[in-house]
Amino acid sequence: MNDQHLDKLEIAIVLYDGFTALDAIGPYEVLSRMPGAHVTFIAATPGPLRTDNGMLELVAERSLEQLEQPDIILVPGGPGDVVARAGEPVLEWLRQADRTSTWTTSVCTGSLILAAAGLLDGRRATSHWLAMSELRQLGAEPVSERVVFDGKLVTAAGVSAGIDMALTFVARLAGDTLAQAIQLGIEYDPQPPFDAGSPHKAPAQVVELVRAASPRVQEEVAR
């Protein structure tokens, strides 16, 4: 994609009941700040969709059919039965829309949905660290990196990784200066009070705590 496309860049974020809000909102906050970009939230049935914990609804303004050829497709993740929740209409739409997209992307376990649609067969991809074995079972080659590009298929690690992925997109589409301007605009100068954001940095007891509380398959990909 060249700069010309920036006159109008259609970004579709696919919602479904049980999605994780930050998976969607992190990239939205970055991508929506690109001049010429428009983010549309879509769903099999437009209207309010409830997040994973039941505490919030976001509104999908359009149906899948109403946005057939977005430039960027983004699928957020969600807990547990993420693929089943997304539903077959979403999988079918993804297969069609991927034919014309510039990038087909996911955050967190959104990659399980892309994989279930057959879009990650044999491709390098990532997901939430607890979902790597599921990702493999669905045909992808799991990679423990924060953002993984395999051609036009781009996947980000758990929840917050979508912010980093989106900044990478801006840099590639519109250059480093705009990406840095957007980073400065959202004051993304992360200062987490702990260095515990990956299973390789968090204390072992914390990793076990999170693993034990997860409904996911209890196997992490070797690195």
Added chain:
Amino acid sequence: MNDQHLDKLEIAIVLYDGFTALDAIGPYEVLSRMPGAHVTFIAATPGPLRTDNGMLELVAERSLEQLEQPDIILVPGGPGDVVARAGEPVLEWLRQADRTSTWTTSVCTGSLILAAAGLLDGRRATSHWLAMSELRQLGAEPVSERVVFDGKLVTAAGVSAGIDMALTFVARLAGDTLAQAIQLGIEYDPQPPFDAGSPHKAPAQVVELVRAASPRVQEEVAR
């Protein structure tokens, strides 16, 4: 607040038309994962509220009056006329709710709303880096730090800083282990492609670009 309160911790996030989505969703994603915590999105008029760029609606499930004594109050920011958009009913509710809250907090220019309500008079507080002079005009003492505690008034810097603030709250309320577990759960191991998230790190031309594009008062607080 001691551990006892974690049996039920009411967190109110105040929405209004023109708010910035990540300001609200960053802290929501962290705080909602605390066992016993419940996040409620409230607004002067419940229902869908549109974000700053017009591309998304989040649903406020309850009115201000329906949640009178939350333990934590969080006010997101928004562009430009943020205080006017929030409206007097929000300011009045904040004055009342602050009397019984454990923490009254903001992200980004949400601190201008707290200040307009009179809650930051003479207090150390922060905001988006472009809003520091406005914050001073509204009676606060601006501080260029990512998260600023002044008694029960807690303010975070621009947009993404709410994630760091929320992790700090979890650590104080429920201990470092849970905060680390939540950080690991959202895989918050930030790897931005640039180091441009503060005006002191971004290239000068990027700072000027963002400053020139901002509707805000063009004066940054001295550090």
